[in-house]
Amino acid sequence: xxxxxxxxxxxxxxxxxxIGQIDHLGIKRFFxxxxxxxxxxxxxxxxxxxxxxxxxxxxxxxxxxxxxxIQCVDAGWKDEELFDALNVALIVGGSIVVPHLRHAxxxxxxxxxxxxxx
Amino acid sequence: xxxxxxxxxxxxxxxxxxIGQIDHLGIKRFFxxxxxxxxxxxxxxxxxxxxxxxxxxxxxxxxxxxxxxIQCVDAGWKDEELFDALNVALIVGGSIVVPHLRHAxxxxxxxxxxxxxx
Amino acid sequence: xxxxxxxxxxxxxxxxxxIGQIDHLGIKRFFxxxxxxxxxxxxxxxxxxxxxxxxxxxxxxxxxxxxxxIQCVDAGWKDEELFDALNVALIVGGSIVVPHLRHAxxxxxxxxxxxxxx
Amino acid sequence: xxxxxxxxxxxxxxxxxxIGQIDHLGIKRFFxxxxxxxxxxxxxxxxxxxxxxxxxxxxxxxxxxxxxxIQCVDAGWKDEELFDALNVALIVGGSIVVPHLRHAxxxxxxxxxxxxxx
Amino acid sequence: xxxxxxxxxxxxxxxxxxIGQIDHLGIKRFFxxxxxxxxxxxxxxxxxxxxxxxxxxxxxxxxxxxxxxIQCVDAGWKDEELFDALNVALIVGGSIVVPHLRHAxxxxxxxxxxxxxx
Amino acid sequence: xxxxxxxxxxxxxxxxxxIGQIDHLGIKRFFxxxxxxxxxxxxxxxxxxxxxxxxxxxxxxxxxxxxxxIQCVDAGWKDEELFDALNVALIVGGSIVVPHLRHAxxxxxxxxxxxxxx
Numbered sequence: 001x002x003x004x005x006x007x008x009x010x011x012x013x014x015x016x017x018x019i020g021q022i023d024h025l026g027i028k029r030f031f032x033x034x035x036x037x038x039x040x041x042x043x044x045x046x047x048x049x050x051x052x053x054x055x056x057x058x059x060x061x062x063x064x065x066x067x068x069x070i071q072c073v074d075a076g077w078k079d080e081e082l083f084d085a086l087n088v089a090l091i092v093g094g095s096i097v098v099p100h101l102r103h104a105x106x107x108x109x110x111x112x113x114x115x116x117x118x
Numbered sequence: 119x120x121x122x123x124x125x126x127x128x129x130x131x132x133x134x135x136x137i138g139q140i141d142h143l144g145i146k147r148f149f150x151x152x153x154x155x156x157x158x159x160x161x162x163x164x165x166x167x168x169x170x171x172x173x174x175x176x177x178x179x180x181x182x183x184x185x186x187x188i189q190c191v192d193a194g195w196k197d198e199e200l201f202d203a204l205n206v207a208l209i210v211g212g213s214i215v216v217p218h219l220r221h222a223x224x225x226x227x228x229x230x231x232x233x234x235x236x
Numbered sequence: 237x238x239x240x241x242x243x244x245x246x247x248x249x250x251x252x253x254x255i256g257q258i259d260h261l262g263i264k265r266f267f268x269x270x271x272x273x274x275x276x277x278x279x280x281x282x283x284x285x286x287x288x289x290x291x292x293x294x295x296x297x298x299x300x301x302x303x304x305x306i307q308c309v310d311a312g313w314k315d316e317e318l319f320d321a322l323n324v325a326l327i328v329g330g331s332i333v334v335p336h337l338r339h340a341x342x343x344x345x346x347x348x349x350x351x352x353x354x
Numbered sequence: 355x356x357x358x359x360x361x362x363x364x365x366x367x368x369x370x371x372x373i374g375q376i377d378h379l380g381i382k383r384f385f386x387x388x389x390x391x392x393x394x395x396x397x398x399x400x401x402x403x404x405x406x407x408x409x410x411x412x413x414x415x416x417x418x419x420x421x422x423x424i425q426c427v428d429a430g431w432k433d434e435e436l437f438d439a440l441n442v443a444l445i446v447g448g449s450i451v452v453p454h455l456r457h458a459x460x461x462x463x464x465x466x467x468x469x470x471x472x
Numbered sequence: 473x474x475x476x477x478x479x480x481x482x483x484x485x486x487x488x489x490x491i492g493q494i495d496h497l498g499i500k501r502f503f504x505x506x507x508x509x510x511x512x513x514x515x516x517x518x519x520x521x522x523x524x525x526x527x528x529x530x531x532x533x534x535x536x537x538x539x540x541x542i543q544c545v546d547a548g549w550k551d552e553e554l555f556d557a558l559n560v561a562l563i564v565g566g567s568i569v570v571p572h573l574r575h576a577x578x579x580x581x582x583x584x585x586x587x588x589x590x
Numbered sequence: 591x592x593x594x595x596x597x598x599x600x601x602x603x604x605x606x607x608x609i610g611q612i613d614h615l616g617i618k619r620f621f622x623x624x625x626x627x628x629x630x631x632x633x634x635x636x637x638x639x640x641x642x643x644x645x646x647x648x649x650x651x652x653x654x655x656x657x658x659x660i661q662c663v664d665a666g667w668k669d670e671e672l673f674d675a676l677n678v679a680l681i682v683g684g685s686i687v688v689p690h691l692r693h694a695x696x697x698x699x700x701x702x703x704x705x706x707x708x
Contacts, residue, residue, distance in 0.1 A: 435633050
């Protein structure tokens with residue numbers, strides 16, 4: 001059965017394809033630059049995905065949290081490390097972040113459940 | 119000669135002392151919790167200071183950027199690593215972050231100049 | 237029939253329980269501190285719930301608005317008082333707050349309808 | 355079949371009517387002032403709707419984006435002009451704006467499909 | 473000697489006068505509406521000034537904090553009540569609010585010192 | 591005598607040069623992309639500078655407001671058109687935008703005074 005995370009993934013793919021069709025050079029370059037920002041560099045990609053997760057959490061964007069959590073789990077971050085990063089986001093951003101913490105924890109649980117099925 | 123960073127440091131110390139005098143239990147506990155969030159845990163303190171820096175940058179708070187840069191330099195992060203983290207903040211937060219990137223780079227330079235004097 | 241507010245309430249309870257299981261000391265303490273902030277103190281709890289409502293509205297978080305509206309209605313605030321507080325949030329936060337004003341008014345109406353059923 | 359945009363339109367109408375019933379003078383005046391801000395003046399209304407769209411996008415409010423896109427399409431802005439404006443919002447607001455760019459493009463497509471049916 | 477608060481007051485007066493000269497009907501009406509929002513209504517003005525203070529603090533605007541603190545002290549709020557309200561802002565808004573808490577406490581102290589001179 | 595705007599201009603130039611020296615490919619590309627976003631395209635550059643001004647104002651960044659006002663005046667926008675755009679920002683962003691409206695009007699006046707000297 002499709003869960004909320006699958007819905008996000010298919011909507012994201014569909015709309016990113018549509019945005020590609022628009023063929024606006026600035027938007028295309030921004031998307032490339034966004035992808036490159038999380039590649040290995042002076043900091044490794046794994047660390048930068050965690051930075052992206054915390055930035056997304058304090059800015060309170062559930063879709064961005066989901067995207068970076070998918071990448072973070074892929075990169076090998078463990079649950080307790082993710083929750084420790086989310087605690088930093090919580091203390092910086094305050095209780096207004098709590099609904100996004102709930103969302104993030106649900107997404108981590110969904111990702112782990114998917115991992116067990118494989 | 120006192121630089122902008124020294125002004126921040128002395129104002130921060132003076133006002134944190136004054137806030138301590140207020141003796142509000144909630145505020146005191148929040149300050150303690152804030153300090154604890156960056157101690158070694160599932161993630162080491164060094165990594166969490168970098169998370170704090172990126173969170174402060176996307177939320178566009180110069181004082182918070184300065185505080186976390188002081189901690190990051192203390193923790194041993196190198197310039198190119200700090201700039202790579204700030205690049206993540208820039209791509210997540212957009213051009214509205216640029217004035218804070220300028221401020222952050224100036225603070226890194228001040229901190230390195232202080233380090234050479236010691 | 238379950239309404240949107242009931243969905244929020246059951247999701248909130250489920251995920252807060254799950255977050256409790258994570259057993260992260262910082263997160264636990266933050267949740268306690270958050271709860272304490274609205275207890276009677278120099279300001280009474282009733283007034284502080286209204287402060288929480290306005291803070292949630294200008295920061296544009298529907299879940300936070302719902303939570304504080306539940307508490308505000310419980311604490312005895314009347315509709316016209318709640319709307320007068322929301323007007324302050326509207327003038328401070330601007331038209332970007334309007335969708336959250338719609339949400340808040342819908343939640344107030346749901347809460348009053350629930351009150352009549354009891 | 356009702357699409358997401360129709361849901362927004364009917365919810366918006368229903369709740370704006372309900373807010374009118376509340377009869378709070380400040381809220382009523384704010385709604386009038388909000389409407390007036392986009393009328394022809396030193397700048398024409400068409401330009402101001404585009405300003406409203408970009409402001410809504412960088413502040414990341416999907417309902418506000420939908421409202422201003424409806425007005426922008428009505429005012430005669432073409433797709434490539436709307437996407438060029440959204441590119442400004444993307445560069446100013448960063449990747450945190452991307453989920454709202456997806457939403458905006460979907461809404462533009464829905465509006466154009468509605469236009470063809472007429 | 474002119475303190476920071478006096479500078480804010482004279483700059484605010486000077487620029488509000490200049491904005492009045494611009495004679496833009498929308499801006500003028502907004503300023504009137506803003507003033508009216510804090511007058512006695514279903515909630516008394518004293519309570520609404522406290523709401524304005526907390527809204528300004530979580531949105532992290534020092535000038536707005538100063539303006540509402542001047543009004544709050546005028547309205548008769550005591551220090552411990554103001555600090556209890558600021559604690560709500562701190563828990564809602566997180567550590568990113570701390571620099572503005574420092575500013576707010578400094579302004580309260582300046583206002584009390586002015587009160588003693590009279 | 592150096593005014594606030596001149597200070598911004600020289601600080602901006604100095605730090606942008608310094609950021610160029612850092613030679614981070616991602617940051618460099620972002621700066622280029624940022625510059626390109628305001629060039630003539632489906633929308634002309636003049637209109638896009640006005641979009642940048644309104645985006646900067648609702649996001650409450652004085653340096654960004656100053657930068658876009660310089661460009662807007664250069665592009666030929668008249669005072670009453672700029673104030674009409676700022677009125678849109680004010681209604682969207684609320685009274686929290688007022689201190690930035692004051693700053694913007696001061697900058698417009700400085701720019702016009704500079705224009706008369708030439």
